Amino acid sequence: MQFLQTPLPYLLAGISVGGQYALIAIGYTMVYGILRLINFAHGDVFMVAGMFMVFLSASLPLGLAIPLVLVITVLLGFLIERAAYKPLRDAPRMSVMISAIGVSYLLQNCALYFTGGLAKVFPQIPWISDTVEVFGAVTKRVTLITPVLTVALVIALVLFIRHTKIGMAMRAVAKDFETSRLMGIKVNSVISATFIIGSFLAAVGSLLYFTNYASVTPTSGGMPGLKCFVAAVFGGIGSIPGAVIGAFIIGICENIIKGMGWTTFSDAFTFALLIVILLVKPTGLFGEKATDKV
Numbered sequence: 001m002q003f004l005q006t007p008l009p010y011l012l013a014g015i016s017v018g019g020q021y022a023l024i025a026i027g028y029t030m031v032y033g034i035l036r037l038i039n040f041a042h043g044d045v046f047m048v049a050g051m052f053m054v055f056l057s058a059s060l061p062l063g064l065a066i067p068l069v070l071v072i073t074v075l076l077g078f079l080i081e082r083a084a085y086k087p088l089r090d091a092p093r094m095s096v097m098i099s100a101i102g103v104s105y106l107l108q109n110c111a112l113y114f115t116g117g118l119a120k121v122f123p124q125i126p127w128i129s130d131t132v133e134v135f136g137a138v139t140k141r142v143t144l145i146t147p148v149l150t151v152a153l154v155i156a157l158v159l160f161i162r163h164t165k166i167g168m169a170m171r172a173v174a175k176d177f178e179t180s181r182l183m184g185i186k187v188n189s190v191i192s193a194t195f196i197i198g199s200f201l202a203a204v205g206s207l208l209y210f211t212n213y214a215s216v217t218p219t220s221g222g223m224p225g226l227k228c229f230v231a232a233v234f235g236g237i238g239s240i241p242g243a244v245i246g247a248f249i250i251g252i253c254e255n256i257i258k259g260m261g262w263t264t265f266s267d268a269f270t271f272a273l274l275i276v277i278l279l280v281k282p283t284g285l286f287g288e289k290a291t292d293k294v
Helices: 007-035 042-057 062-088 093-115 141-163 165-175 177-182 187-212 222-235 240-259 263-280
Strands: 131-134 137-140
Touching: 007 042, 007 137, 007 141, 007 165, 007 187, 007 222, 007 240, 042 062, 042 093, 042 187, 042 222, 062 093, 062 187, 131 141, 137 141, 141 165, 141 187, 141 240, 165 177, 165 187, 177 187, 222 240, 222 263, 240 263
Parallel strands: none
Antiparallel strands: 131 137
Protein backbone atom coordinates (compact mmCIF):
# COMPACT_ATOMS: atom_id res chain seq x y z
CA MET A 1 0.00 0.00 0.00
CA GLN A 2 1.60 3.20 -1.21
CA PHE A 3 -0.11 5.31 1.45
CA LEU A 4 1.68 3.45 4.27
CA GLN A 5 5.05 4.05 2.60
CA THR A 6 4.69 7.69 1.53
CA PRO A 7 1.52 9.19 3.09
CA LEU A 8 2.41 12.89 2.64
CA PRO A 9 1.55 13.26 -1.09
CA TYR A 10 -1.88 11.71 -0.50
CA LEU A 11 -2.56 13.87 2.56
CA LEU A 12 -1.54 17.01 0.64
CA ALA A 13 -3.71 16.02 -2.32
CA GLY A 14 -6.61 15.27 0.04
CA ILE A 15 -6.36 18.67 1.72
CA SER A 16 -6.15 20.37 -1.69
CA VAL A 17 -9.16 18.53 -3.15
CA GLY A 18 -11.05 19.07 0.11
CA GLY A 19 -10.54 22.82 -0.23
CA GLN A 20 -11.81 22.74 -3.81
CA TYR A 21 -14.83 20.69 -2.75
CA ALA A 22 -15.45 23.16 0.08
CA LEU A 23 -15.76 26.11 -2.30
CA ILE A 24 -18.41 24.24 -4.29
CA ALA A 25 -20.20 22.84 -1.21
CA ILE A 26 -20.70 26.35 0.18
CA GLY A 27 -22.92 27.13 -2.83
CA TYR A 28 -25.12 24.11 -2.07
CA THR A 29 -25.42 24.91 1.62
CA MET A 30 -26.13 28.64 1.16
CA VAL A 31 -28.90 28.09 -1.38
CA TYR A 32 -30.46 25.37 0.75
CA GLY A 33 -30.20 27.53 3.87
CA ILE A 34 -32.31 30.26 2.25
CA LEU A 35 -34.54 28.49 -0.29
CA ARG A 36 -34.60 24.93 1.10
CA LEU A 37 -33.61 23.98 -2.46
CA ILE A 38 -30.88 21.62 -3.64
CA ASN A 39 -29.42 23.40 -6.66
CA PHE A 40 -28.56 20.33 -8.75
CA ALA A 41 -27.16 22.59 -11.48
CA HIS A 42 -24.39 23.90 -9.22
CA GLY A 43 -21.90 21.21 -10.21
CA ASP A 44 -22.50 22.05 -13.86
CA VAL A 45 -21.88 25.75 -13.19
CA PHE A 46 -18.50 24.58 -11.87
CA MET A 47 -17.94 22.62 -15.11
CA VAL A 48 -19.01 25.55 -17.31
CA ALA A 49 -16.47 27.80 -15.53
CA GLY A 50 -13.78 25.31 -16.56
CA MET A 51 -15.04 25.35 -20.16
CA PHE A 52 -15.07 29.15 -20.23
CA MET A 53 -11.46 29.14 -19.05
CA VAL A 54 -10.45 26.72 -21.82
CA PHE A 55 -12.02 28.82 -24.60
CA LEU A 56 -11.15 32.27 -23.28
CA SER A 57 -7.52 31.40 -22.55
CA ALA A 58 -7.13 30.33 -26.18
CA SER A 59 -7.73 33.88 -27.41
CA LEU A 60 -6.99 36.14 -24.42
CA PRO A 61 -4.07 36.60 -22.02
CA LEU A 62 -4.55 34.64 -18.78
CA GLY A 63 -4.50 37.87 -16.79
CA LEU A 64 -7.68 38.89 -18.60
CA ALA A 65 -9.22 35.43 -19.05
CA ILE A 66 -9.28 34.54 -15.34
CA PRO A 67 -11.27 37.58 -14.08
CA LEU A 68 -13.52 37.31 -17.14
CA VAL A 69 -14.29 33.68 -16.25
CA LEU A 70 -15.22 34.76 -12.72
CA VAL A 71 -17.53 37.49 -14.02
CA ILE A 72 -19.21 35.27 -16.64
CA THR A 73 -19.77 32.47 -14.10
CA VAL A 74 -21.34 34.92 -11.67
CA LEU A 75 -23.64 36.19 -14.42
CA LEU A 76 -24.54 32.60 -15.31
CA GLY A 77 -25.52 31.85 -11.70
CA PHE A 78 -27.59 35.04 -11.59
CA LEU A 79 -29.38 34.20 -14.87
CA ILE A 80 -30.10 30.63 -13.74
CA GLU A 81 -31.74 31.92 -10.57
CA ARG A 82 -33.80 34.53 -12.39
CA ALA A 83 -34.87 32.32 -15.31
CA ALA A 84 -35.31 28.89 -13.69
CA TYR A 85 -36.00 29.45 -9.99
CA LYS A 86 -37.57 32.87 -9.45
CA PRO A 87 -40.73 32.12 -11.54
CA LEU A 88 -41.26 29.03 -9.35
CA ARG A 89 -40.82 30.81 -6.03
CA ASP A 90 -44.32 29.89 -4.83
CA ALA A 91 -44.51 26.55 -6.67
CA PRO A 92 -44.24 23.17 -4.90
CA ARG A 93 -40.67 22.16 -4.05
CA MET A 94 -40.87 19.24 -6.47
CA SER A 95 -41.36 21.66 -9.35
CA VAL A 96 -38.29 23.66 -8.37
CA MET A 97 -36.22 20.47 -8.01
CA ILE A 98 -37.27 19.32 -11.50
CA SER A 99 -36.34 22.76 -12.84
CA ALA A 100 -32.89 22.44 -11.22
CA ILE A 101 -32.35 19.03 -12.82
CA GLY A 102 -33.47 20.49 -16.16
CA VAL A 103 -30.94 23.33 -15.89
CA SER A 104 -28.24 20.78 -15.08
CA TYR A 105 -28.93 18.78 -18.24
CA LEU A 106 -29.26 21.96 -20.30
CA LEU A 107 -25.76 23.08 -19.28
CA GLN A 108 -24.34 19.62 -19.95
CA ASN A 109 -25.93 19.44 -23.40
CA CYS A 110 -24.79 22.94 -24.32
CA ALA A 111 -21.25 21.96 -23.36
CA LEU A 112 -21.63 18.76 -25.38
CA TYR A 113 -22.75 20.77 -28.42
CA PHE A 114 -19.84 23.23 -28.27
CA THR A 115 -17.15 20.62 -27.55
CA GLY A 116 -18.47 17.66 -29.52
CA GLY A 117 -18.12 15.60 -26.34
CA LEU A 118 -14.32 15.76 -26.50
CA ALA A 119 -12.22 16.48 -23.43
CA LYS A 120 -10.67 19.94 -23.51
CA VAL A 121 -7.21 20.55 -22.06
CA PHE A 122 -7.24 23.09 -19.24
CA PRO A 123 -4.52 25.75 -19.66
CA GLN A 124 -1.44 25.82 -17.47
CA ILE A 125 -1.68 28.79 -15.12
CA PRO A 126 1.78 30.22 -14.39
CA TRP A 127 3.15 29.84 -10.87
CA ILE A 128 0.25 27.87 -9.37
CA SER A 129 0.80 25.06 -11.92
CA ASP A 130 4.50 24.82 -11.08
CA THR A 131 5.76 21.77 -9.19
CA VAL A 132 7.27 22.18 -5.72
CA GLU A 133 8.85 19.83 -3.19
CA VAL A 134 7.44 19.56 0.33
CA PHE A 135 9.43 17.38 2.75
CA GLY A 136 10.50 15.21 -0.17
CA ALA A 137 7.04 14.97 -1.73
CA VAL A 138 6.66 16.51 -5.19
CA THR A 139 3.36 18.28 -5.85
CA LYS A 140 1.93 21.29 -7.66
CA ARG A 141 1.92 24.66 -5.94
CA VAL A 142 -1.88 24.77 -6.29
CA THR A 143 -1.99 21.96 -3.70
CA LEU A 144 -0.49 24.31 -1.13
CA ILE A 145 -2.42 27.39 -2.24
CA THR A 146 -5.88 25.79 -2.22
CA PRO A 147 -6.38 25.25 1.56
CA VAL A 148 -5.00 28.71 2.37
CA LEU A 149 -7.19 30.42 -0.22
CA THR A 150 -10.22 28.36 0.84
CA VAL A 151 -9.84 29.33 4.49
CA ALA A 152 -9.34 33.00 3.54
CA LEU A 153 -12.47 33.03 1.36
CA VAL A 154 -14.54 31.26 4.04
CA ILE A 155 -13.43 33.77 6.70
CA ALA A 156 -14.26 36.64 4.34
CA LEU A 157 -17.68 35.11 3.62
CA VAL A 158 -18.48 34.61 7.31
CA LEU A 159 -17.49 38.22 8.07
CA PHE A 160 -19.61 39.37 5.13
CA ILE A 161 -22.66 37.46 6.38
CA ARG A 162 -22.24 38.66 9.95
CA HIS A 163 -21.31 42.29 9.45
CA THR A 164 -22.98 43.60 6.29
CA LYS A 165 -26.54 44.61 5.61
CA ILE A 166 -27.04 42.04 2.85
CA GLY A 167 -25.47 39.41 5.11
CA MET A 168 -27.92 40.21 7.90
CA ALA A 169 -30.74 39.98 5.36
CA MET A 170 -29.47 36.54 4.29
CA ARG A 171 -29.56 35.32 7.88
CA ALA A 172 -33.06 36.73 8.35
CA VAL A 173 -34.38 35.07 5.17
CA ALA A 174 -32.73 31.78 6.13
CA LYS A 175 -34.43 31.95 9.54
CA ASP A 176 -37.94 32.87 8.35
CA PHE A 177 -38.63 33.48 4.67
CA GLU A 178 -42.18 34.84 4.96
CA THR A 179 -41.57 37.07 7.98
CA SER A 180 -38.51 38.59 6.27
CA ARG A 181 -40.65 39.45 3.27
CA LEU A 182 -43.28 41.08 5.53
CA MET A 183 -40.54 43.09 7.30
CA GLY A 184 -39.58 44.72 4.00
CA ILE A 185 -36.48 42.71 3.15
CA LYS A 186 -36.00 42.43 -0.60
CA VAL A 187 -36.05 38.63 -0.68
CA ASN A 188 -35.42 38.35 -4.42
CA SER A 189 -32.28 40.48 -4.13
CA VAL A 190 -31.05 38.37 -1.21
CA ILE A 191 -31.58 35.15 -3.16
CA SER A 192 -29.80 36.57 -6.22
CA ALA A 193 -26.86 37.62 -4.02
CA THR A 194 -26.71 34.08 -2.65
CA PHE A 195 -26.49 32.59 -6.14
CA ILE A 196 -23.87 35.16 -7.13
CA ILE A 197 -21.66 34.30 -4.16
CA GLY A 198 -22.09 30.57 -4.72
CA SER A 199 -21.26 30.88 -8.43
CA PHE A 200 -18.17 32.99 -7.69
CA LEU A 201 -16.84 30.40 -5.24
CA ALA A 202 -17.61 27.60 -7.71
CA ALA A 203 -15.61 29.47 -10.38
CA VAL A 204 -12.63 29.83 -8.03
CA GLY A 205 -12.93 26.14 -7.12
CA SER A 206 -13.06 25.29 -10.83
CA LEU A 207 -9.80 27.16 -11.57
CA LEU A 208 -8.05 25.33 -8.73
CA TYR A 209 -9.57 21.92 -9.44
CA PHE A 210 -8.84 21.78 -13.17
CA THR A 211 -5.28 22.98 -12.56
CA ASN A 212 -4.79 19.57 -10.93
CA TYR A 213 -7.12 17.55 -13.20
CA ALA A 214 -6.19 19.20 -16.48
CA SER A 215 -9.06 18.12 -18.74
CA VAL A 216 -12.66 19.34 -18.87
CA THR A 217 -15.59 17.35 -20.29
CA PRO A 218 -19.35 18.11 -20.31
CA THR A 219 -19.79 15.68 -17.41
CA SER A 220 -16.84 16.95 -15.34
CA GLY A 221 -19.18 18.66 -12.88
CA GLY A 222 -21.25 15.56 -12.13
CA MET A 223 -19.17 13.62 -9.62
CA PRO A 224 -17.54 16.65 -7.91
CA GLY A 225 -21.00 18.20 -7.63
CA LEU A 226 -22.44 15.09 -5.98
CA LYS A 227 -19.47 14.82 -3.60
CA CYS A 228 -19.86 18.47 -2.62
CA PHE A 229 -23.56 17.91 -1.98
CA VAL A 230 -22.60 14.97 0.27
CA ALA A 231 -20.07 17.23 2.02
CA ALA A 232 -22.79 19.81 2.67
CA VAL A 233 -25.13 17.15 4.07
CA PHE A 234 -22.33 15.56 6.09
CA GLY A 235 -21.41 18.87 7.73
CA GLY A 236 -25.04 19.86 8.24
CA ILE A 237 -26.67 21.42 5.21
CA GLY A 238 -27.27 25.11 5.80
CA SER A 239 -24.05 25.41 7.86
CA ILE A 240 -21.08 27.00 6.05
CA PRO A 241 -18.42 25.75 8.54
CA GLY A 242 -20.07 22.32 8.40
CA ALA A 243 -19.85 22.22 4.59
CA VAL A 244 -16.17 23.20 4.70
CA ILE A 245 -15.25 20.61 7.32
CA GLY A 246 -17.29 17.92 5.54
CA ALA A 247 -15.51 18.73 2.25
CA PHE A 248 -12.05 18.46 3.81
CA ILE A 249 -12.94 15.15 5.47
CA ILE A 250 -14.23 13.71 2.18
CA GLY A 251 -11.23 14.99 0.20
CA ILE A 252 -8.68 13.56 2.65
CA CYS A 253 -10.44 10.19 3.05
CA GLU A 254 -10.88 9.87 -0.73
CA ASN A 255 -7.15 10.31 -1.35
CA ILE A 256 -6.16 8.02 1.52
CA ILE A 257 -8.32 5.30 -0.04
CA LYS A 258 -6.60 5.88 -3.40
CA GLY A 259 -3.21 5.66 -1.69
CA MET A 260 -4.17 2.34 -0.15
CA GLY A 261 -4.76 0.94 -3.64
CA TRP A 262 -8.56 0.98 -3.46
CA THR A 263 -9.11 3.63 -6.14
CA THR A 264 -12.17 1.79 -7.45
CA PHE A 265 -13.94 2.36 -4.11
CA SER A 266 -12.94 6.01 -3.55
CA ASP A 267 -16.22 7.35 -5.00
CA ALA A 268 -18.30 4.64 -3.32
CA PHE A 269 -16.86 5.67 0.05
CA THR A 270 -18.35 9.16 -0.31
CA PHE A 271 -21.87 7.85 -0.75
CA ALA A 272 -21.46 5.15 1.89
CA LEU A 273 -20.49 7.96 4.26
CA LEU A 274 -23.69 9.80 3.32
CA ILE A 275 -25.78 6.74 4.20
CA VAL A 276 -24.01 6.33 7.54
CA ILE A 277 -24.37 9.99 8.54
CA LEU A 278 -28.06 10.03 7.60
CA LEU A 279 -28.62 6.95 9.76
CA VAL A 280 -26.60 8.17 12.75
CA LYS A 281 -27.12 11.95 12.62
CA PRO A 282 -29.62 12.99 9.94
CA THR A 283 -28.98 16.71 10.48
CA GLY A 284 -25.24 16.34 9.87
CA LEU A 285 -22.33 17.27 12.15
CA PHE A 286 -23.33 20.91 12.66
CA GLY A 287 -26.93 20.90 11.46
CA GLU A 288 -29.74 22.05 13.71
CA LYS A 289 -32.85 19.99 14.18
CA ALA A 290 -35.65 21.66 12.24
CA THR A 291 -39.07 22.17 13.76
CA ASP A 292 -42.15 22.59 11.63
CA LYS A 293 -44.52 25.41 12.59
CA VAL A 294 -48.23 24.74 12.70
